[in-house]
Amino acid sequence: MNRTILVVDDDQKTRNLLKTYLEKHQYEVRVAHDGVSFLAEFERFKDELSLVILDVMLPDTDGFTLCQTVRRQSPVPIIMLTASADDTDRIVGLELGADDYIAKPYNPRELLARIKAIHRRMQLGGPGVAVRFLRFAGFSMDLLERQLTDAAGALVVLTSMDFNLLRFFAEHAGETLDRGRLMEQTRGRDLGPLDRSLDVQISRLRQRLNDDGKQPLLIKTVRGSGYVFSADVAASDA
The missing domain is CATH 1.10.10.10 (Winged helix-like DNA-binding domain superfamily/Winged helix DNA-binding domain)
Incomplete structure (x- = not known):
């Protein structure tokens, strides 16, 4: 299966660290810094993506809106990142179609474990099958x-x-x-x-x-x- 992940986060240091970490684990990572750049990358590579990681707080929109946009076009798995301690963000994300969420600050190893778990579930349909x-x-x-x-x-x-x-x-x-x-x-x-x-x-x-x-x-x-x-x-x- 594809191992291409699209990450949107407005913090450059976070984006770079996450990209480097996931690439060390044999993932291809594409990054975006706001909603506009994310949507451009998503439209360009959506058929290749195996997972999307959405930060909730972005300068021009929010992760919930992007989650809805993605869900209207694709069943690609979504992980939401939220800095809020309020459970509301997490519940809303799941209701909008996110597959998982993780609170900031997070351990990259935990995020990697969540990614691997989602990919294992995707393989329920067998190698090369995009499960719909x-x-x-x-x-x-x-x-x-x-x-x-x-x-x-x-x-x-x-x-x-x-x-x-x-x-x-x-x-x-x-x-x-x-x-x-x-x-x-x-x-x-x-x-x-x-x-x-x-x-x-x-x-x-x-x-x-x-x-x-x-x-x-x-x-x-x-x-x-x-x-x-x-x-x-x-x-x-x-």
Whole structure:
């Protein structure tokens, strides 16, 4: 698969350090310093990109706006960088279609680990396949249009958070996922000791998937551990 990453950050020192670090790990890195230069680079190289890294705070726009622009054109994975300690930035980024986020200041090794994890998930479709669709149990997820259709081709209405949760399940099919990890991926925050919002969301998602019985077949509860997505998932670009 391609290993070309486009980074936008208005701090020249940060851009240069990140470019140098990632190139040492055999990535090809293109950089931009603001929204205008980012969009120019994106239009020029979008078919070659394997990942985009967006800084939230930019001099002429913000990373959220760029995230929306990218998502309308491409399913390329997006990592958001935010200097804000407020969870709101992280949640908004995930809702807009970002695949992951990391808070500044960050350890480059952690960012590299996130990049590698995303690339591993992209390879679900096999070498050379740009994953756009995930299919399971008669359902089809369009990662570019962010839509889910059933076996009859009918649209299944999902909130943005529900779509993100289902995508995370499908990309980690067969893995037991603890509630804390699921909470972080869908809401960008830790799970409180009395917080049942994730369980409510999973119950709602089961209903959307007609998986609402006492013994669900798709999203199974692993007592004391979390949940597992038990469907066979196939990935393709068409």
